[in-house]
Amino acid sequence: MTERAFVISKQDNVATALSSITAGEELTVQIGGQPNNIKLVDDIAFGHKFSLNHISAGENIVKYGEVIGRATKDIADGAHVHTHNVDGIRARGDLQGRTA
Amino acid sequence: MSFMGYPRPDGQVGVRNYVGVFATVGCANDVVNWIVRDVPGCAPFTHEQGCAQISSDMDTVHNTLVSLGYNPNLAAVLLVRLGCEGEIDDIYEGIKASGKPVAKIEIQKMGGASIALKEGVRIASQMVADAAKIKKQEFDDSKLMFGIKCGGSDTTSGLVSNPAVGAACDILIENGGRCIFGETTEMIGAEHFLARRAASPEVKARILEIVNRMEKRSNDFGVDVRGANPTRGNIAAGLTTLEEKSIGAISKGGTKQIRGVCEYGERHQGEGLFLVDGPGQEARALPPLAAAGSQIMLFSTGIGAPQGFPFVPVVKVTANPQTAEHLAEHIDVYTGIDTSADIRKLGQIIYEEALAVASGKETKAEKLGYTHTTDIWCNYPIF
Numbered sequence: 001m002t003e004r005a006f007v008i009s010k011q012d013n014v015a016t017a018l019s020s021i022t023a024g025e026e027l028t029v030q031i032g033g034q035p036n037n038i039k040l041v042d043d044i045a046f047g048h049k050f051s052l053n054h055i056s057a058g059e060n061i062v063k064y065g066e067v068i069g070r071a072t073k074d075i076a077d078g079a080h081v082h083t084h085n086v087d088g089i090r091a092r093g094d095l096q097g098r099t100a
Numbered sequence: 101m102s103f104m105g106y107p108r109p110d111g112q113v114g115v116r117n118y119v120g121v122f123a124t125v126g127c128a129n130d131v132v133n134w135i136v137r138d139v140p141g142c143a144p145f146t147h148e149q150g151c152a153q154i155s156s157d158m159d160t161v162h163n164t165l166v167s168l169g170y171n172p173n174l175a176a177v178l179l180v181r182l183g184c185e186g187e188i189d190d191i192y193e194g195i196k197a198s199g200k201p202v203a204k205i206e207i208q209k210m211g212g213a214s215i216a217l218k219e220g221v222r223i224a225s226q227m228v229a230d231a232a233k234i235k236k237q238e239f240d241d242s243k244l245m246f247g248i249k250c251g252g253s254d255t256t257s258g259l260v261s262n263p264a265v266g267a268a269c270d271i272l273i274e275n276g277g278r279c280i281f282g283e284t285t286e287m288i289g290a291e292h293f294l295a296r297r298a299a300s301p302e303v304k305a306r307i308l309e310i311v312n313r314m315e316k317r318s319n320d321f322g323v324d325v326r327g328a329n330p331t332r333g334n335i336a337a338g339l340t341t342l343e344e345k346s347i348g349a350i351s352k353g354g355t356k357q358i359r360g361v362c363e364y365g366e367r368h369q370g371e372g373l374f375l376v377d378g379p380g381q382e383a384r385a386l387p388p389l390a391a392a393g394s395q396i397m398l399f400s401t402g403i404g405a406p407q408g409f410p411f412v413p414v415v416k417v418t419a420n421p422q423t424a425e426h427l428a429e430h431i432d433v434y435t436g437i438d439t440s441a442d443i444r445k446l447g448q449i450i451y452e453e454a455l456a457v458a459s460g461k462e463t464k465a466e467k468l469g470y471t472h473t474t475d476i477w478c479n480y481p482i483f
Binding site: 017066068082083086087 | 341342
């Protein structure tokens with residue numbers, strides 16, 4: 001059974017879409033073996049992430065049970081989580097005065 | 101758990117029983133390939149290095165060849181040199197210290213490639229006959245070392261196949277075995293995460309050293325890995341930050357404590373999980389895993405990759421259903437993207453396949469003979 005979204009670690013606050021999902025759809029994701037229902041508020045493309053709960057600006061984004069970045073603005077439950085609302089913490093060549 | 105393997109004089113255990121035929125310089129590759137063609141039971145190691153290089157690169161080439169000679173999947177080693185590339189006694193003596201039979205032939209001195217081939221075939225045939233007398237025995241899986249690689253990655257790699265391969269590593273470490281993974285470029289952005297798993301302050305410093313050194317190499321060419329990563333393609337595919345990309349990549353190495361760091365071409369002589377410095381490109385990324393002493397490699401792929409290694413079986417793992425079907429001739433284990441599956445259980449399936457391969461089951465790359473993409477990673481210009 002291939003499901004539509006995947007949560008790697010139960011500490012994660014984001015899921016990864018395994019197929020394209022349309023705003024307004026409700027789906028069930030397994031978090032640490034427990035089913036959780038979530039309603040998407042944005043369109044999510046395959047491979048992209050959405051939030052599993054409300055994430056406030058400045059909060060960590062957690063995937064693999066690890067911090068992969070920080071929210072730059074409030075992120076609603078079931079919203080697209082990507083470069084428009086998340087910044088990396090380790091990898092900001094632009095902030096270190098380097099040219100890409 | 102146990103497997104059937106070949107005992108070696110230094111106490112290591114091989115899962116294959118080849119005679120290695122190594123070029124000490126790229127100019128000897130043809131004779132190496134001819135000998136291997138003519139003598140079943142031989143496995144080549146060819147590359148494009150070993151001459152007109154600065155001394156630190158020459159050291160890397162020689163150290164890598166010595167370490168490859170130590171690999172327990174080889175019963176004996178025949179070195180093929182051209183002659184004018186310089187001394188190779190350190191390679192010969194280095195491998196001999198393992199207790200294995202070693203021989204060398206020299207194309208220029210002997211009177212040309214045809215004579216070298218004839219003599220090489222005679223020596224290699226005797227070595228194969230001697231190797232055939234080594235009887236397989238049952239050994240505990242604690243005698244195994246997995247080399248870990250990912251390549252041709254896609255979204256499914258970071259989600260399932262890398263963590264599943266990592267779970268197989270964890271199982272081997274728990275059973276007393278060893279693992280090693282490299283691709284330092286892929287650690288950039290996740291070095292804090294790796295450093296946290298270091299067994300000691302010294303190991304932590306070494307992890308940060310190899311990552312910073314790799315980043316500096318890139319900066320020296322005017323390329324900022326951090327500024328350019330994740331790439332536009334990665335971002336379009338859904339990867340948001342470099343941390344996310346790198347953590348997905350290093351999840352192939354599992355979750356255990358990191359006990360040491362090898363230089364490129366160095367043997368893993370410690371316990372547990374090690375890192376090895378090096379690039380991600382397959383031809384240069386698989387040799388250091390073999391040089392470290394891995395008898396088996398686990399290779400996680402998304403879009404599919406055919407590469408094996410001449411004398412180390414490479415088990416290809418994918419989670420991508422299209423790849424599993426479309427490139428079935430290159431895939432050994434299909435995990436699927438079943439979100440109700442437990443990563444640890446997938447790791448167990450990979451582990452059991454690796455043990456079957458250890459006892460002699462052929463991998464897809466071995467069946468195809470897609471095992472000759474090899475080189476040695478060097479840093480400086482060739483003159």
